[in-house]
Amino acid sequence: MDSLITAAARALAAGDPLAALKRVALRDDAPALALRGIAMAQLGDLARAKVLLRRAARAFGPREAVARARCVVAEAEIALVSRDLGWPARALDAARAILLAHGDHVNAAQARHIEARRLLLIGRLDAAEERLGEPAPLPLPPALLAAREMVLAGIALRRLRTGPARAALERAGQAARDADIPALTAEVAAAASVLHRPAARLIAGGQARPLLLAAVEAVLASDALVVDACRHVVRDAGVVVSLATRPVLFALARALAEAWPGDVSRDRLVRLAFGAKVADESHRARLRVEIGRLRAALRAQATLRATSQGFALAPRRASEVVVLARPVEEAHAGVLAFLADGEAWSSSALALALGTSQRTVQRALDELAAAGKAQAFGHGRARRWVTPPVPGFTTTLLLPGPLPGG
Template structure:
């Protein structure tokens, strides 16, 4: 490793991509191409970064397996930063194996954290937790911060605020030790999730925002909870899932929001069937759906008929509705775009478990109302919220620094 490559690598480790480019911008050898690719990624030019890293991998040749593996890991991180979640995970796993076999524990650990972070983004929490091995205290501070951020993300999604706070504290300490501004900003952004409203509580006609720790505390409350975030009804140790039965859930939520009062038949028809005017066919269908809901909730609550409509008769002492902080037709898409990163429609579809065409229609509707903006064309098109700045993650060095 010559002096310019070493100096450029040190500049990247300190979060100075321009300083790195000043040293290797005119060079075409494989180590310089790899460093240039990482520098371009830190500057936000992900397409150029991917092209440079691929050229570097080809330039290292078949005999330099470790260097090629490091380039593959770096390209995987660029793909993750650009929310290209369809990037082949098998290639990353193969690169990790090569790095482990050749004793490059730091880059192997980084590959493992990238795999866990991808699994976290697409909602596979069990797999992400399994991929997240115990961190080695000897690892560089930036990698320890990355590990703690993934651990915090898993804890947040599992509604474990105590472990999430502890992980974020560890991430903050490691980021300050690493002295990488972008990493410190990423930890700060993740920490704000715990101080922002995570849901709304609706009870007896009133509503108030809830922090994540308050949502966690709600899980142990002896009440009948209609959870509009997950489309389930739970209470007394039992949970009834209505995610695939939207009409039943709409009726259950309407009854829960009105409890201890009742809901008129016309109001239930409008809520469940989105009908402007209720006719006799709507009322007949409502009776059928209420019967189905009564059967589904029989272990948790009953549904009584009143002169005007129907009322909920819970087994618990109170009825609560847990709703999303912002509710609109495409709230789930907005929730993913709120991280400030640029997402492709295919990545959003993978994360949401929806069809890409449905996601594209949602993005077009949100763009028409000015809530999101797109840039690029075709498969290179990316979407993001216009008001939230994004920060590129600190990227992997293609080779360990000399002592």
């Protein structure tokens, strides 16, 4: 490798893409194309970066399998950043196998971390943790160590384990400072800020107050009966009843929990559950059926007591009843939670991450765009969606992945 290529590679490792381009911008040999691609990716021109890396992979000869594998790893990271979650994972696995076979353990670890980040994005937390748990070279370079700790922090946050998340973010911050890459340091600081922003609202006794993630974790570990409007479950003492596929039952449970220890009138329950402006006998009959179903679903946690006006919730074991709600009640909150990371998402990537159909996601995006909460750029398969994050709030509880006890 000649001196210009070596100098450009060192500049990229230090997070200085402009210095790298000064050395290889006019060259079209395979190593220069690869370094130019990585530099363009660091500068944010992901489309140009992808083209350059593919040219580099083709330009490397048949005996340069390691160099081609490194290009694949770089392209996989670009796909991740551009939220192309449908990028073929098999290509990354094959590249990692080649790197391991040739003793390039650092780039193999990079490939493993990219796959773990993808799994984290789509809510496969156990798989992401398993991927990170595979043997890795020690010590890792500081930048790679920071990336690893960021994934561990992300897994802990999605599981609402704020202690391990804070520890991982502190380790990531130290590694980023050791790497001396300003963009990486800023990324870690942005991730750490999640711990200091409201993540949910606690509704109890007719009052609502914001909660940080640590407080949410404490509420879920308490002896209260929690009607969790972030995951649409009812939980107490480690028992979790999911009502995610039964929206009428959850609406009734939430209304009764918000009124506890009081009751809720039948007319109000009809309006909340069925959207009827005026309750007639057919609505009241339907309400009795749904209340019976809710009694059966929550029989281990609470009873539903009929009153002269309506119904009241009475916990069996819990000392109190609370509602855990999103910081901002918003239609299509799951879509907004992903868009709020600041990256540009395709509708297909959002569908994969949310575990739903692309058509459903597209309808949600169209409604958000009509309301001015999301905007698109590009056309066809290159169409991407973005939105500014909601100031002062974290979106952790809106993303897929089980909470404790789920």
